[in-house]
Amino acid sequence: MDDFHQFPVTEPQYTGRILMVGRPDDSSAATREMKRAAGLTIASSLDFKDQDTGAEAPAGADGVFLNEIGVTILSEAADPAAVSRLASLNLFAEGLAGEIEGPIAEPEQYVYALADDGRSYLRGFRDATNAMVEGMLAGDLDPDEAAQALPGAPILRPTLPIGTPPATWGLKACHVVRPAIGLVSQPYSGRGIRVAVLDTGMDLGHRDFAGRTIRAASFVPGEAVNDLHSHGTHCIGTACGPRAPVDPAVVRYGIAHEAEIWAGKVLSNAGSGQDGWILAGINWAVANGCQVVSMSLGAPVAIGSTGYPAAYEAAARAALARGTLIVAAAGNDSSGGLRPVSRPANCPSIMAVGAVGETLARAGFSNVGMYAPHGSVDIAGPGVGVLSSVPGGGHGTKSGTSMATPHVAGIAALYAQSSARLRGAALWQALTAHAQSLPSQPATHVGAGLVQAPRVLRRLPIAPLLPIRLREAGAPAAQDA
Amino acid sequence: MSAGEDMPDDATIRYVVTCSDLAAARRAAGSLGIAIDDEMGALGLLTVRATARLAARLAASPGVEAVEPEGMMRTQ
Numbered sequence: 001m002d003d004f005h006q007f008p009v010t011e012p013q014y015t016g017r018i019l020m021v022g023r024p025d026d027s028s029a030a031t032r033e034m035k036r037a038a039g040l041t042i043a044s045s046l047d048f049k050d051q052d053t054g055a056e057a058p059a060g061a062d063g064v065f066l067n068e069i070g071v072t073i074l075s076e077a078a079d080p081a082a083v084s085r086l087a088s089l090n091l092f093a094e095g096l097a098g099e100i101e102g103p104i105a106e107p108e109q110y111v112y113a114l115a116d117d118g119r120s121y122l123r124g125f126r127d128a129t130n131a132m133v134e135g136m137l138a139g140d141l142d143p144d145e146a147a148q149a150l151p152g153a154p155i156l157r158p159t160l161p162i163g164t165p166p167a168t169w170g171l172k173a174c175h176v177v178r179p180a181i182g183l184v185s186q187p188y189s190g191r192g193i194r195v196a197v198l199d200t201g202m203d204l205g206h207r208d209f210a211g212r213t214i215r216a217a218s219f220v221p222g223e224a225v226n227d228l229h230s231h232g233t234h235c236i237g238t239a240c241g242p243r244a245p246v247d248p249a250v251v252r253y254g255i256a257h258e259a260e261i262w263a264g265k266v267l268s269n270a271g272s273g274q275d276g277w278i279l280a281g282i283n284w285a286v287a288n289g290c291q292v293v294s295m296s297l298g299a300p301v302a303i304g305s306t307g308y309p310a311a312y313e314a315a316a317r318a319a320l321a322r323g324t325l326i327v328a329a330a331g332n333d334s335s336g337g338l339r340p341v342s343r344p345a346n347c348p349s350i351m352a353v354g355a356v357g358e359t360l361a362r363a364g365f366s367n368v369g370m371y372a373p374h375g376s377v378d379i380a381g382p383g384v385g386v387l388s389s390v391p392g393g394g395h396g397t398k399s400g401t402s403m404a405t406p407h408v409a410g411i412a413a414l415y416a417q418s419s420a421r422l423r424g425a426a427l428w429q430a431l432t433a434h435a436q437s438l439p440s441q442p443a444t445h446v447g448a449g450l451v452q453a454p455r456v457l458r459r460l461p462i463a464p465l466l467p468i469r470l471r472e473a474g475a476p477a478a479q480d481a
Numbered sequence: 482m483s484a485g486e487d488m489p490d491d492a493t494i495r496y497v498v499t500c501s502d503l504a505a506a507r508r509a510a511g512s513l514g515i516a517i518d519d520e521m522g523a524l525g526l527l528t529v530r531a532t533a534r535l536a537a538r539l540a541a542s543p544g545v546e547a548v549e550p551e552g553m554m555r556t557q
Contacts (some may be wrong), residue, residue, distance in 0.1 A: 177531045199556070229556070231556040267554065267555070267556060270554055271554045271556040272553055272554065273551075273553065273555075274551050274553055274554075275552050275553075275554070276495060276497060276518065276519055276551050278554055279524065279526055280519055281521070282521075287522075287523040294554060296557050297554040297555060298555070299552055299553060299554050299555065308551060310499045310546065311498075311499045311526055311547065311549055312527065314499045314524060314525055314546070314547075318523060318524045318525055319524070322523070326546065329555055329557035332557050342557070343552075343554075344554075400556075400557050401557045402557040
């Protein structure tokens with residue numbers, strides 16, 4: 001794709017075997033189903049003492065199912081048609097809800113330098129894959145780091161250069177963009193999701209948004225939606241900007257690039273707004289079924305003030321009940337000493353977003369949680385040196401919890417697209433559960449940690465793999481498209 | 482109601498009214514002669530213009546949970 005870095009790729013070396021990833025609830029039933037539906041005979045590691053299956057598939061079997069890790073290794077001699085049928089079985093998707101779309105099949109392509117016999121290889125493979133899969137599903141292990149994170153494990157893959165699409169540091173840190181190759185992808189774009197950004201409006205003619213579905217309304221008396229401030233256009237750019245900016249010199253800065261944009265102008269061109277305007281904007285977004293509302297706005301809260309605004313809390317509760325998640329900036333008042341989360345982000349039912357810089361430390365200005373159980377920072381986003389769109393068709397860099405907030409909003413749209421169940425409180429839970437913990441930062445500063453985009457184990461089609469087997473069987477080599 | 486203490490009783494300002502029963506709150510405002518600026522039905526909120534004295538009476542009315550003076554927000 002034209003917005004991906006080109007990089008030299010070492011020719012993968014395939015073993016000819018195929019790995020099927022998935023953890024059926026009942027392995028015995030699973031292996032029976034494989035035999036019945038696909039015509040393959042699969043041994044189960046449960047049938048071996050200590051589940052030591054050895055390096056090769058047992059005699060008479062097409063493969064072996066490793067029960068503890070939910071991986072099936074299919075022999076290179078397995079019938080290709082049967083393998084294709086196997087890939088269509090839903091049983092492989094069981095037990096991985098929310099993380100996987102259908103069965104996964106990959107050619108075994110890792111090269112191992114073994115000093116001992118093949119049993120060690122398979123044991124090492126089993127243990128390493130087990131740890132890697134568990135880590136990824138638990139959300140605390142990045143596949144790119146998997147090989148380095150497993151001490152003593154065999155090499156998990158060749159040393160392929162990793163190509164990550166050009167993007168802002170924030171999109172990379174949040175894994176909105178991922179390498180073109182690898183076990184995990186980020187396939188969501190926000191399509192079908194409505195994201196309301198309540199701010200200073202939007203440059204509706206910005207070239208990067210040509211052709212996008214945009215609904216706009218102004219709640220500021222006497223001012224049109226057009227953004228003469230720049231703050232709103234910048235925030236919308238981060239949450240919903242394009243996958244590929246028109247200017248090829250500009251890297252990707254937008255997250256939910258296919259989401260519907262609902263641009264509500266609730267702050268004037270001077271950058272301020274009344275509660276009534278903002279609440280009217282929330283009402284508009286909720287009434288129109290927006291799943292995500294991003295509010296990069298706020299007002300300072302005095303130290304010692306432990307309350308929160310009742311109207312915003314009522315609005316946020318009503319929104320959650322109707323499937324709308326509101327995220328808001330924690331505020332920028334801490335440069336001269338720590339200050340509490342601003343209103344309305346200090347409402348318990350509004351997700352408060354703190355800012356971190358490129359080192360993933362709290363930005364010096366970002367407010368902190370002081371008055372538990374409410375007024376906490378719930379999550380953090382990139383908020384220093386953030387590149388995004390500005391009025392006039394250009395781009396600019398801004399810093400603030402305002403910039404962190406649309407990162408969370410855009411990623412929320414990705415989760416919302418991934419599952420219709422992720423709405424309101426469930427969407428909140430998904431965001432915080434998958435955030436990258438930042439152990440060096442107090443939770444009162446960054447909440448659950450740095451927001452992370454959803455990730456899906458990459459599904460590779462079976463059909464293109466078949467020529468590999470034919471080549472190894474001595475047939476003429478097939479040419480890749 | 483916690484705010485409005487510093488306002489003169491006869492100054493009319495905007496308040497945000499949080500309602501448990503929007504219709505009842507609207508009736509209460511009407512009976513007090515309070516002008517309703519906006520109604521946010523999806524959220525159960527009203528914005529009204531009132532003096533502090535009338536706002537306090539509205540806060541004690543059926544269907545009303547809270548009455549807060551309207552504040553200002555800024556970009557962050």
